[in-house]
Amino acid sequence: MAIEVGNVFEGRVTGVKPFGAFVALPEGGTGMVHISEVSNEFVQDIAAVLHIGDTVKVQVINVAPDGKIALSIKRLLPPPPRQPREGRGPAGGARPGAPRPGGPREGGHFGAGRGGNGRPPREGGRGPARDSAPRVWQPKAPVHSDNMSFEDMMSRFKSQSEEKMADLDHETNNRRGGGYAPRGRGGRR
Structure with missing residues (x-):
């Protein structure tokens, strides 16, 4: 042979x-x-x-x-016997709708990352050097709500929410290198 x-x-x-x-x-x-x-x-x-x-x-x-x-x-040689995984049922698969071991996974394969786009963070990317800590939105000092009506509190909440969304949009556009105006809030669809 x-x-x-x-x-x-x-x-x-x-x-x-x-x-x-x-x-x-x-x-x-x-x-x-x-x-x-x-x-x-x-x-x-x-x-x-x-x-x-x-x-x-x-x-x-x-x-x-x-x-x-x-x-x-x-x-x-015969294949080695498969060891059952921990946390699995007798069928070897997770129950539908059961929580994943280690919690839910968000943002794709690499997690939320800096841009939430599922990509790993870039090493030495384009543009100016960034601070070591990412910029995080900080709320303004709270106004005492002792004598505020529900409508006033809702108005303040809406204003803070819009500020936060504008900051997030601005950061996202800067990361993408885009100079365009985002569509959506207040713009045409």
Whole structure:
């Protein structure tokens, strides 16, 4: 049988190095089993698993143009049993509507980030250097509401809310590098 990718052979270990083991094949060739292809378990010291003279069953996983043959022992082993994940039901999946472990995820893959756009923050981005702390909206000192009517309190709340939204829009446009007026509040749709 020719030495081709996918073929299975029984060979003898002829050498053991820290990175893998050399195996003599019946066809006269020699291949190497990399330490990562020895077992489904993590192997720290290959000399504790394989010894010179051991007979092993190997599968050819690559034949390089220069004649080097890559072999695998673990591809012929049964797959390891899957460990159930913690916090999961017997079916292995989360219940629909159940809260995610670690809380809800907001803002896409990278979280809310600086721009809330799901992208990671840029390193050394364009424009002027920014302060180390991001700018955070601070409310103005509260006005005593002892004698304020409900309408006055609502009016003040609306005014503060509009200020905050204008600051957020301004910050968002600055991050995008845009010089355009945002559509929406007070503008055409």
